Amino acid sequence: MIGPCPIIFLSHMSIGKKSILTILITIDVTLRYVFNAPITGGLEASSILLLLVFLLGVPECTRLDGHIRMEMLYSRMPSGLKRVVTLLYAIVGISIFGLLAKNELKEIKYNMSLSRATEYLDIPIWPLHVLIMFVSLCLIVQFLLHGTAAIRGHTWPEENP
Amino acid sequence: MDPATIAVMTLVFMLMLIMIGVPIAFAMLVSGAVGFYVMTDGMAHITTQLSLTVWHSSTNFVMVALPLYLLMGQLITRSKIASDVYDCVYKWLGRMPGGLAITSVVSCAAFGAVSGGSIPAVATIGPMSMPSMRKYKYSDSLASGSIASAGTLGILIPPSIFLVVYGIWTETSIGKLFIAGIIPGLLMMLAFVLVIFLMCVVKPELGPVGPRFNWGERLRSLNKLLSVFSIFVLVIGGIYGGLFDPSEAAAIGVVGIFIVILLMKRFDWSATKKALLETMHTSAMLLVIVVGGHILGKFMVLTDLTVGIIEEITGLGLNRFVIILLISLMYLILGCVLDVWGMLILTVPFIHPLVLELGFDSVWFGVYVVIMTELALITPPIGVNVYVMAKVVPDVPLGKIFRGVFPFFCAALVVILMITLFPSIVTWLPTIAFQ
Numbered sequence: 180m181i182g183p184c185p186i187i188f189l190s191h192m193s194i195g196k197k198s199i200l201t202i203l204i205t206i207d208v209t210l211r212y213v214f215n216a217p218i219t220g221g222l223e224a225s226s227i228l229l230l231l232v233f234l235l236g237v238p239e240c241t242r243l244d245g246h247i248r249m250e251m252l253y254s255r256m257p258s259g260l261k262r263v264v265t266l267l268y269a270i271v272g273i274s275i276f277g278l279l280a281k282n283e284l285k286e287i288k289y290n291m292s293l294s295r296a297t298e299y300l301d302i303p304i305w306p307l308h309v310l311i312m313f314v315s316l317c318l319i320v321q322f323l324l325h326g327t328a329a330i331r332g333h334t335w336p337e338e339n340p
Numbered sequence: 341m342d343p344a345t346i347a348v349m350t351l352v353f354m355l356m357l358i359m360i361g362v363p364i365a366f367a368m369l370v371s372g373a374v375g376f377y378v379m380t381d382g383m384a385h386i387t388t389q390l391s392l393t394v395w396h397s398s399t400n401f402v403m404v405a406l407p408l409y410l411l412m413g414q415l416i417t418r419s420k421i422a423s424d425v426y427d428c429v430y431k432w433l434g435r436m437p438g439g440l441a442i443t444s445v446v447s448c449a450a451f452g453a454v455s456g457g458s459i460p461a462v463a464t465i466g467p468m469s470m471p472s473m474r475k476y477k478y479s480d481s482l483a484s485g486s487i488a489s490a491g492t493l494g495i496l497i498p499p500s501i502f503l504v505v506y507g508i509w510t511e512t513s514i515g516k517l518f519i520a521g522i523i524p525g526l527l528m529m530l531a532f533v534l535v536i537f538l539m540c541v542v543k544p545e546l547g548p549v550g551p552r553f554n555w556g557e558r559l560r561s562l563n564k565l566l567s568v569f570s571i572f573v574l575v576i577g578g579i580y581g582g583l584f585d586p587s588e589a590a591a592i593g594v595v596g597i598f599i600v601i602l603l604m605k606r607f608d609w610s611a612t613k614k615a616l617l618e619t620m621h622t623s624a625m626l627l628v629i630v631v632g633g634h635i636l637g638k639f640m641v642l643t644d645l646t647v648g649i650i651e652e653i654t655g656l657g658l659n660r661f662v663i664i665l666l667i668s669l670m671y672l673i674l675g676c677v678l679d680v681w682g683m684l685i686l687t688v689p690f691i692h693p694l695v696l697e698l699g700f701d702s703v704w705f706g707v708y709v710v711i712m713t714e715l716a717l718i719t720p721p722i723g724v725n726v727y728v729m730a731k732v733v734p735d736v737p738l739g740k741i742f743r744g745v746f747p748f749f750c751a752a753l754v755v756i757l758m759i760t761l762f763p764s765i766v767t768w769l770p771t772i773a774f775q
Binding site: 198200201202204205207208222225226227229230232233234235236237239240243245246247248249250251252253256261264267268271272274275278279281282283286311 | 357358359360361362363364365366367369370373383386387388390391394395397398399400401403404407408411584587588591592594595616620621622623624625627628629677678679681682721722
């Protein structure tokens with residue numbers, strides 16, 4: 180299991196960004212309707228904050244086994260079979276986030292070479308792809324540890340709330 | 341291998357993964373990825389698609405609605421506003437036959453009007469209303485069944501998270517969906533109220549009348565509705581009046597709730613932190629579902645399977661209402677094995693294009709599918725709301741709660757029949773609002 184500390188840190192970053200996002204949109208709407216003067220690049224900033232809100236929460240959601248599944252058979256499975264499903268889930272997770280991380284590396288190089296930035300706020304794009312790659316790598320490590328734990332006979336997640 | 345065969349094999353593979361308990365979003369993602377690999381004979385296409393879908397889904401401004409409506413619901417749940425609503429409705433309706441159960445239904449509807457969830461409504465209103473219903477010797481079955489059923493109103497009455505996700509997937513206006521949910525939501529509430537009233541008129545011992553309150557107490561209690569009423573008017577009125585779009589309305593709603601909480605001196609940092617964390621978990625879970633749905637949807641477009649299914653079904657020459665009846669039966673059966681999200685995820689990509697081909701409106705179908713999936717919350721063996729209710733009243737057997745839910749299940753079917761035969765019940769209000 181990837182240590183909860185870095186993941187919890189990411190999740191706290193996520194909730195911080197959510198608060199900023201709420202305030203930003205409210206101010207933008209208020210300025211637009213009351214003073215007819217929206218924040219320049221407000222929509223762009225909201226989109227970037229949204230990316231952070233969503234992505235930073237995925238590792239914590241995965242750690243807490245928060246992804247919905249069909250429980251009907253799973254909940255009645257003996258622990259041996261549950262471990263097989265966990266292993267399969269881990270393989271699926273590693274494959275998906277492995278592919279994502281691989282492509283993000285390409286995106287980082289591409290965006291850096293062209294010095295691409297957002298239209299209004301001129302924020303470089305490549306650090307956002309670094310973030311997606313980082314989150315993907317965190318998830319890969321998480322799934323690797325879950326898979327290993329399943330092979331070694333542990334059920335997952337041990338700290339399932 | 342022809343594309344249709346690849347598509348069918350991919351879907352079978354996905355269903356197998358889901359059945360054995362691999363999380364639904366991951367089953368969709370990996371099935372879509374494998375399907376893309378086979379169809380395009382390489383990894384480049386799927387890696388690009390995956391990356392693009394994650395990027396577009398996470399930066400799409402419409403998606404702002406998801407975390408912020410979730411946060412609204414969490415804040416409402418933790419701010420004791422629900423108990424204010426219950427107290428007010430109790431004073432007005434408690435004296436009717438079955439009045440306490442009716443109070444629970446109306447309170448769940450009011451709670452849904454600002455929270456957008458179903459389970460929180462049951463978990464919040466249940467512990468509030470059960471003690472008084474027990475005090476007045478209400479039938480356990482009616483008491484628990486009415487609350488478990490009324491919880492479902494929250495996902496139909498706007499703002500509804502399910503309508504947001506449906507809107508994102510099918511590119512249907514979320515504003516129109518929200519406005520469209522109002523009349524069917526109220527109809528459903530009235531149907532539930534009528535069920536309780538009739539049951540208690542026929543058998544008064546099921547739900548004896550509650551205490552009497554004088555007009556002064558009743559009028560004073562209206563103060564307590566002010567917070568919920570103002571937030572609902574702010575959010576839905578803002579959308580209806582074209583002041584802001586549903587995503588912006590979500591942010592305005594969150595700020596509105598914060599202001600209400602501060603004015604009522606109910607701000608609690610630890611509860612707020614819990615609300616933010618819970619919202620983050622659910623938002624992240626929904627992001628993966630949305631990405632999985634998009635990947636699978638793109639794969640389906642590549643294989644033309646959906647077009648094939650539509651041609652096959654429309655080629656049968658069946659009346660469109662017969663097809664809707666068959667779809668309804670399918671949803672009732674699926675409701676026994678899948679939860680709300682599972683049903684939405686697995687059916688909307690296929691059924692939505694078919695329903696549009698049959699001449700139904702996308703907004704109408706959104707409301708219809710949400711009502712159909714609501715039923716999954718109260719039908720055995722999954723019926724999540726019933727299990728939540730069982731936790732509230734551990735001494736009432738599950739079977740008794742499921743029996744208590746049955747009359748409300750039938751009432752919901754009547755509402756579905758009404759909106760199918762008269763689709764304008766759903767489409768009239770959004771048509772006026774977005775002229």
